[in-house]
Amino acid sequence: MKIILFLALIVSSYGYAQSGHDHASESSPKDNQHSDMHGHGSGHHGMGNKDGMMMHGGHHQLDSATLKHFFEPLPASIIDEKKNAALIALGKKLYLDPRLSINDTISCNSCHQLNNFGVDSQPTSPGHDGTRGGRNSPTTFNAALHIAQFWDGRAKDVEEQALGPILNPIEMGMPSKEAVVNKLKRIDEYKVLFADAFKDEKDPIQYKNIGKAIGAFERTLLTPSRFDDYLRGDEKALNDTEKRGLTKFVHMGCANCHNGVAIGGNSFKKIGLVESYETKDLGRYEVTSLEIDKKVFKVPSLRNITQTGPYFHDGSVATLEQAIEEMAEHQLGREVGPGFINDVKAFLGALTSKSR
Numbered sequence: 001m002k003i004i005l006f007l008a009l010i011v012s013s014y015g016y017a018q019s020g021h022d023h024a025s026e027s028s029p030k031d032n033q034h035s036d037m038h039g040h041g042s043g044h045h046g047m048g049n050k051d052g053m054m055m056h057g058g059h060h061q062l063d064s065a066t067l068k069h070f071f072e073p074l075p076a077s078i079i080d081e082k083k084n085a086a087l088i089a090l091g092k093k094l095y096l097d098p099r100l101s102i103n104d105t106i107s108c109n110s111c112h113q114l115n116n117f118g119v120d121s122q123p124t125s126p127g128h129d130g131t132r133g134g135r136n137s138p139t140t141f142n143a144a145l146h147i148a149q150f151w152d153g154r155a156k157d158v159e160e161q162a163l164g165p166i167l168n169p170i171e172m173g174m175p176s177k178e179a180v181v182n183k184l185k186r187i188d189e190y191k192v193l194f195a196d197a198f199k200d201e202k203d204p205i206q207y208k209n210i211g212k213a214i215g216a217f218e219r220t221l222l223t224p225s226r227f228d229d230y231l232r233g234d235e236k237a238l239n240d241t242e243k244r245g246l247t248k249f250v251h252m253g254c255a256n257c258h259n260g261v262a263i264g265g266n267s268f269k270k271i272g273l274v275e276s277y278e279t280k281d282l283g284r285y286e287v288t289s290l291e292i293d294k295k296v297f298k299v300p301s302l303r304n305i306t307q308t309g310p311y312f313h314d315g316s317v318a319t320l321e322q323a324i325e326e327m328a329e330h331q332l333g334r335e336v337g338p339g340f341i342n343d344v345k346a347f348l349g350a351l352t353s354k355s356r
Contacts, residue, residue, distance in 0.1 A: 061243050062250060064233075070255040071263065073228040078144060079219040087197040091217030093190075094210060099183065101128045101172035108162065108214065111137040111171075117307040117353070118143075118221065123315025128173040134281065136315035141353070142303050144219040146265035151297045151313045152284045153268060159215030163207065177207040184210075223304055223353030230350070238350050245347030248340055253332055257299045263351060265301040270294075271313070274333035277326075281313060306349050320345055 081088060094100065096114075098107040111125040112118045118139030124132045135151050140158075143149065149161035165171040166180055174180050184190045185205050197213060198204035229237035238246070249255060258264040268284055271277045272295060284293040297313050310316070311323040321341050328336045 062247055066250065067231060070250060070259045071227075071231055072261045073231040074142070074222050074224050074261060077220075078222065079216060081220060084216050086193075087213055087216045088220060090193045090197040091213035091215065093193060094214050095217055099187070100166050100174070100180065100210075102174050103128050106172050108140070108165070111165075112140040114221075117141060117223075117304045119308045121309065123310050125171075127168070127170040131170050133168075133170050135313050136310065138300060139304060139308050140218050141221045141223050142262050142301055143221070143265070144215070145222075145262040146298065146301065147267065148298065152287050153298050154287045157215065158218045159211040161211075162214035162218070163211040166210070180210070181205055181207055223355070225303065225351050225354055227350045238347075241343060241346040242350045243347075245343035245345070246350075249344050249347055252328065252334065252336075252340070252344075254327070254344070257331070258302050262301040263303055264299045267299050268293075268296050269299050269331070270296045271330065273331045275330045277330045279314060283313070302348060303351050304353055306345070306352055320348065 079088070095108040098104050098110070100107060106128045111120050113120055118141035120137055123136060124134060125137045126132050138151065143161075144158045147153070149155035149158060150164070155161040155164060166174050167177070174183075184194075190205065194204040194209065198209055201209075226237045249258075257267060257269055260266045271279065271283070277295070279295060282294050284296040284298075285291070287293070305311075306320055309320060309323075310318050311320070312326075317323045317326060324341050324344055325336055328334045328340075
């Protein structure tokens with residue numbers, strides 16, 4: 001079954017790559033040494049084709065049915081912010097507080113900075129004593145929409161994820177749940193904030209409630225973009241280059257993995273699906289111990305991706321251009337040139353938050 005699904009993915013991706021005549025010159029199979037040309041179509045303005053595409057401004061534009069098949073806009077909210085105001089306020093306070101670490105130096109915000117699209121822009125992040133972890137710190141923005149948390153999916157939601165780094169010896173370094181709770185109980189401000197957020201609990205300062213509060217705050221970190229406006233029918237939300245990049249993104253097969261409301265974050269895939277990718281990190285295998293999960297990681301969301309480098313689970317790729325090129329090679333077995341890369345990068349720029 002795995003082989004059948006694998007072949008189906010390759011055939012599907014190849015078919016997408018060949019479906020637009022302006023795109024054929026943008027990429028080639030790995031064993032094809034054709035030069036990269038930046039073609040923009042043959043100028044059949046306003047004409048449709050059998051693939052359900054429309055020629056627009058000299059290039060293919062995806063129709064609404066194709067867009068809805070792959071993508072959906074962000075919801076206005078995924079938490080009742082009025083009803084949960086006290087819980088969210090507590091969560092934000094905890095998210096920003098370095099006192100959750102053993103030496104009062106590291107907060108959630110240290111690695112997932114609210115003023116930097118939820119990341120720290122480093123390949124891997126330093127912990128309480130300067131020791132760096134082995135994986136890149138992913139953004140917390142829109143993370144609550146993901147299928148699971150962490151690169152290997154070991155936490156089911158943001159509430160569970162928030163508790164992990166606090167006790168991690170490399171990250172925040174607290175020795176036990178009890179030590180965290182006792183530390184917070186000595187802070188008068190938290191006595192009030194927890195009591196307000198958990199009114200029905202006699203002893204509200206509990207370790208599990210730290211995760212509930214931080215998770216509630218993270219559920220507010222949604223970042224609507226111009227692409228959401230486009231998905232809702234605003235044709236002018238994207239320019240022609242961004243629309244061309246979107247079409248190439250789908251034609252190439254990128255949207256087979258990067259789809260849905262978060263444009264990723266909803267599945268697990270092996271890195272190096274077609275062409276091997278060198279990494280010592282065994283990924284999800286460390287969680288499941290299943291051979292099939294070796295080098296399997298959660299597909300990252302592409303929202304705000306132009307702002308959240310460096311890229312990949314190990315933070316080894318410095319630029320988005322290189323990330324696009326390597327993903328085409330390792331996941332799809334395709335070579336892409338500057339035309340494809342520049343157009344897709346332009347589309348990815350339309351996924352950046354409008355308000356940050």
